[in-house]
Each structure stands twice: as C-alpha cells, then as structure tokens.
Amino acid sequence: MDRVLAVEGLKKSFGDLVAVNGVGFTVDAGETYGLLGPNGAGKTTTISMIAGLLAPDAGSVSIEGDSISVRSTRGRSHIGLVPQDLAIYPDLTCRENLVFFGRLYGLSGDRLQRRVDEVLDVIGLTDRAKDLTKEFSGGMKRRLNIGIGLLHEPRLLILDEPTVGVDPQSRIAILDAVEQLSSEGMAVLYTTHYMEEAERLCDRVGIIDEGSIKAEGTRRDLVALIGEKDRIVLTGELDGAADDVRQIPGVAEVYQSEHRLDVMVGQASSILPTILTRISQAGCSVTGVEVEEPNLEAVFLHLTGKALRD
C-alpha cells in the first residue's frame, strides 16, 4: 500500500491539561481511517497538529513523505481539511467560495473552473452555485464545506465530525461521497463519535480517549481484542434444540427461553448453516433468524469504561 500519512508520538498539552498523549497511526492510499472517541477525547487537537494548525509538543507528522509543521507550508497542498465548523463565507456565493479556496490552494484558469464544476456536481449544488451560501440549509452548507476540501484533489482528506447537526438525507450523501472518494484512492482520516459511521466507513479505527489511542485495527480486530461473540437469535418451535446446538463446534454458549434460542458464536456467518441444519434434524422449526455482531460501542465501553456519547 502507498503510505500517505504517518503520525508518530504526537503530544500536546494546554497548561496542565494533556490533550494528546503519544498518538500515532498511519493511513494508506484508498484507506479510510477513523478516529472514534467522545467529545474532548483529543480528536480535533490531533487533526489540528496533522493539518499544521497547531505545533505539537512532541512527535511528528509526515504526508507523502513531507514533514508537516506550523511554520512551513510544505506538504499542505496534499491535505484537504474539512473542519468541524462550517468554514465557508456566508456572504459569498457557493461558486465564489469554491473559487476563492481553489485559488488559495494554487488552482487557476481552466483547471480551477473545471474543478469547481466537478466539485459542484459531486456535492450536488450545481443548480445553487450562484446563490449566497447564507441562504443554504445546514446540509447544503455541510456539503459545500466538504467540497472545498476536495477542490485541489488532495492525497489526504481530513474530515472532522462532518455529519454533526445534519439531516439524515445529507448525512447519507456525505457518507456515500466519502466511500466514493476512498474507493478512488484517496486516503481519508475521519473523526467521529458516531459508532455507526465508523463501522460503515472505516477500514481501520483508532479508539481514542483522554488523548491517547486505546486500541487500533479493523472492526473485527477490535472486537476480537475484547473477546466479544456474535449473537444468533433464533425464534420458532425450538424446545429441545438447545442441547443439539450446544454440541456444534464453534458454539460458545446457548441460552434457551420460550420460542427463542440465543446462540453465542465466534463468527455467525460461517456457523449459521450448520446450526439451522442441526435444529431441523432435531425436529424443530425456525421462523426467524437475527444476527447481532458485537459493535464498536461495546468495544469502547470495554476499553474505557464509558459510553461514546458520555
């Protein structure tokens, strides 16, 4: 994989408050890396240091091999930053916002106009390009906020809680866009405190709390880390099936209740056909099947002792 971002040992304190304490991770091209943590965990401070907005007390950031620092503009053209706040000018039109920031990132002439048109198309605002953005809905502003970060075709797109306060429709559009960009080879660093977004978008997730990354990996890696099992919930005429199911290799635990069997397994998708076959052979009938995979919320709870939205 082509390494785009390398972060090592980032530290930052504000007085006595240690905001970030030794954060390190990497993001490759075409990969979406999620920083999952509650408000105040250190996500935005970490992003600020990666984007060269804040000088770290220790540690380093390099993007495409270029070291990032507050005092230098080197490497910044590789970054597309989408801040949590709506970083747009309400008294400029949508197109004027894009043109201004495009120029700031060195675009000009035909390339600038082409990119502006392309981005307007991606964010679905072509027909509102000439409107002042103060007349936009919150979701439209969010989409423009993201579009500005895409203008110069950065190698690394940093999205800081991009879906906070948006309507469900815009949220879906934003998540779809991020998936699309990642599939096209862009490295994406995505911070969120929404577990569902991290699970859907991120190839790897760093769970961050109190300024440090508590655990990192794919969703399955993280779940395996805490030994959580898939839960298969079977409903129907299941009296007497529990003993048969319990004997299947890979089944950890079985809980019987009226018309319901809860089966704890390592990986539901591989063992479910065997379970259904054994129940059928036992003369029982299944009317409903539901698989609940362990989620990152549970992982976060396990690692930090608190919920994501605390």
Next chain:
Amino acid sequence: MFHWAARLIAVKDLRLRLRDKSVFIMGLLAPLGLAFIFNLTFAGALQEGSIDLRFGFVDLDGSPSSAGLSQVLGQLEAEEFLDLTTYDDRETAVAAVEDGDIQAFILVPEGFDQELATGAPKLEVLGHVDAGTATSVAAAVARQFGAGVDAARLAVVTTASILGVPPSPDLVGQLQGDPATAAFTSDITGLDAEVRQLDGVTYITAGMAVFFLFFTVQSGILGLLDEEREGTLRRLFAAPVPRSAVMAGKGLMSYILGVVALTTLVVASSLIMGAEWGHPLGVAVMILAGVAAAVSVMGVAAGVARTPEGAENLAAITAVVLGMLGGVFFPIESAGGALAALSAITPHYWFLRGLGDLAGGAPWTNALPAAGVLAGMAVVFGLIAVWVLNRRFSR
C-alpha cells in the same frame, strides 16, 4: 506566494465588506455626517476672522512701549483677527463701547513707560458686558503686555486659542522682524509648529476623519478574529500559504479601506464644506502614513484581547481614548504637562499636526516630519501586532 496570497485574501475581504455595506457607514457616512453637522453648528465661530473682534486703543502715554502695543494690535488687525479703532481719550472709548461700536478697549495710562521701569505698570481694559470673549482677548493682550513677558506671543496664543486659528507665518515673520516687538520674538517661531493651523472646518473634518479611520480599519483587521470565531481561519491557515500572508491580507484590506475612506472625505469635505487641506501631495503622504499607523495600532488591539468580543471592545476603547488624547475633539495638547506629552504619542495628534503643517499654502514637504513619525509608529506597532497575533493563533 506571500504577495499573491495576501492580495487574494484582501480582495475577498473587500468584496465581503462592500456587500455588507458597513464600510460605507463607518468609513464615509459617519465621519462626513458628523463633520457636516459640526460645521453647521460651529461654522460661524470657527471660520478664520469670523469672530467679530472690535477693539479700541487709547494711548495716553505716547511712549515707545505704548507704540509697541499699538503696533502689535495693528498687526493683528492687518491679519484680520480684529478691527482696531484708536481713540484720543477714555471717555470717547467708553462711549464707543456703550454704543456698541467696539466691544472692548485697551488704555495705556500716562506714565506707563516709566512704571515699566519701576515694575508696576498698569493697563486698563474695559469691555461690554455682553462681549465676554472679546473682553477676555483684550484683557489677555493687555495683561501679558503689561507684564512685559512675551506679551505679544501670549496675546497671539490667546487669540489663536479662542479663534481656533493661529497666526500665519507672515504675521510671525512680521513680528519677528520688528524691533519694537523684539521682546517677544524668542519663542514666537514655536507657534509655527502648533497643530491648529488648519481652519476650523478643516480641523473638525480632519479630526472626525482620523477618529473614524480607526473604526474603519478596525472592522478590517478584526476580521481575523471574526474568521477565527466562524471557523474559516482554520481553513486559511491550513492552506499552503504562509500565516503571515493571511494577516498581511487582512492588513492590506484595512489599509485600502482606510485610504479610500480618508481620500473620499478629503475630496468631499473640500467640495461640500470648503475645507482647505493643503498641498495634495502632502495630504496624500499624511493619509498613507496615518492609515498605516492606524492599521498597526488596531492590529495590536486585535492580538492582545482574549476573545473576538473583547478585541472589538478593546479596539473601540483604543480608538476613542487615542482620539480624545490626540485632539480630535479638542486640542488637549494645549493643556500642557502630562496631557500634552500623552497627546504627542497618539497617531491622531501627528496626523492633525502634519495636516496643520500643510496649511496656509505650505509646501508638501512640511508634512514629512509628522508623516515620518506616523510611519515609525506603523512599523513599531506593526511588528508588535504581528508578534501578538502570531502568539494568539499559535495557542
């Protein structure tokens, strides 16, 4: 890259300011409106020679000393500060006061010259009860002349203070060259540097212009803090341009706004209110230097405050305090002492002084000393502003 980015940001900000129209209100309408109102209110009192000073002079001594006083009064008359009528005796002069022909007279009693030597000379001043200002001027002239200490200089200063206009260089030259007034020539050249050489209308307009200039440029430089509050500053700082270019862009925008506003005021007040600013090149130099100083001072205010709201308050307080100290409402430097010293550290003082130095058809180079001081302030406060702003945004 630095210049290109600064220009890009300045153009964007100018477009935004023009759209929200605040620049028109703070930069043009407010100062022009206030100057216009002041002009309507005080025009009669502030136009050169418009205070009606009608003095009488009675010389019962007939000595060289009384001739000296007569000559000073005559020169003031020649400069159109007053109308002077000479009377042969006190009774005739008193009658003229009672009839309203004159407002006050100065009488040199017989033996005055001899009493100068003994140290107790006395002059008599008599004025109409309804002509307090004129009587005060006459009394001041008489008192100081009688004391024999820089008499004419102080009389002229008194006259200038009340009229709002100083003596012209011509008058000063005449006074300096006249042996009869040799006693008060030593300090009289100092008057040439007094700021209040502008005519009343121009002085008020210039005062309002430089006062509101600080609010005009404040709106630009504080845009940095607005962008910080609204989140766009993070995006600007994340771009591949130096931070200093972002700050310079804000400063450049403020500078352009200030120059345009001041220039418009100068032109408008000249055409509408008859203000006489002096040599255009000198005025241009003063505008360029004055705006630079204002931008730098406001930059410091923006960088020192902890919050955008605090910065707005601090900038407003700074503009008002410096304006008052600098003499935009009244010439505080005439109070002397510590207040005069404080006044001299304000850009407002030097702006008004520089324009004053251009009055009366003076060459444009007369503005250079004051402009130099303003440019120095711009550099010093500018460096401080960059330092405090960098410090602020690195926190």
